[in-house]
Amino acid sequence: QVQLQESGPGxxxxxxxxxxxxTVSGDSFSSxxxxxxxxxxxxxxEWVGRIYSAGNTNYNPSLKSRVTMSLDTSKNQFSLKVTSxxxxxxxxxxxxxxxxxxxxxxxxxQGTMVTVSS
Amino acid sequence: QSALTQPPSASGSxxxxxxxxxxxxxSDVGRYNYVSWYQQHPGKAPKLxxxxxxxxxxxxxxxxxxxxSGNTASLTVSGLQAEDEADYYCSSYGGNYNVVFGGGTKLxxx
Numbered sequence: 001q002v003q004l005q006e007s008g009p010g011x012x013x014x015x016x017x018x019x020x021x022x023t024v025s026g027d028s029f030s031s032x033x034x035x036x037x038x039x040x041x042x043x044x045x046e047w048v049g050r051i052y053s054a055g056n057t058n059y060n061p062s063l064k065s066r067v068t069m070s071l072d073t074s075k076n077q078f079s080l081k082v083t084s085x086x087x088x089x090x091x092x093x094x095x096x097x098x099x100x101x102x103x104x105x106x107x108x109x110q111g112t113m114v115t116v117s118s
Numbered sequence: 119q120s121a122l123t124q125p126p127s128a129s130g131s132x133x134x135x136x137x138x139x140x141x142x143x144x145s146d147v148g149r150y151n152y153v154s155w156y157q158q159h160p161g162k163a164p165k166l167x168x169x170x171x172x173x174x175x176x177x178x179x180x181x182x183x184x185x186x187s188g189n190t191a192s193l194t195v196s197g198l199q200a201e202d203e204a205d206y207y208c209s210s211y212g213g214n215y216n217v218v219f220g221g222g223t224k225l226x227x228x
Binding site: 035037044045046047050058060061094099100101102103104105106108109110111 | 121150152154156163164165166169170175207209210211215216217218219220221222
């Protein structure tokens with residue numbers, strides 16, 4: 001049974017960098033699109049971006065200049081960095097497994113809340 | 119890319135059917151048969167219930183069905199049950215390797 005688990009600091013200062021990691025267990029890391037999706041409190045879902053198991057990345061155009069994703073296949077982990085964060089980046093961040101062309105998400109992590117505050 | 123448009127709320131009585139719409143453009147919903155739907159209960163992660171417009175993952179009841187016409191996709195929940203009360207989100211491939219979500223619909227079972 002595939003499981004995803006997000007980890008990382010729950011509090012980030014404005015203008016600093018948000019860093020999260022997702023650990024994948026229970027299945028092969030290969031041949032999937034691994035994505036980050038976020039949800040501000042009380043609001044809807046926003047796709048942040050994805051990384052293919054071969055390392056190719058695609059980002060939401062509205063975040064592209066501040067987002068970087070990477071993966072560590074030896075640890076079955078993929079990571080997210082968002083630079084120059086503001087209050088608008090505060091959200092629950094979910095990691096998810098993407099299928100097809102990464103256009104739908106069949107397995108989700110439980111989510112991790114990130115607060116942006118000094 | 120703009121978010122897909124969903125009604126903020128929908129409701130129905132137990133046993134009834136309810137349909138939730140998801141309107142995009144000719145660049146996303148209208149162009150690709152890659153519409154998916156997610157159910158989210160309070161405090162929980164979203165759960166995939168429909169993909170590729172109308173396909174159901176294993177374990178999802180056939181009370182949930184999806185369809186598409188032009189730039190609008192729809193999710194129908196038949197035989198409403200109390201546990202169907204949740205937020206529902208649509209999503210579509212938006213071209214250029216992007217994915218776009220709808221704003222979400224809160225379904226209330228009366």
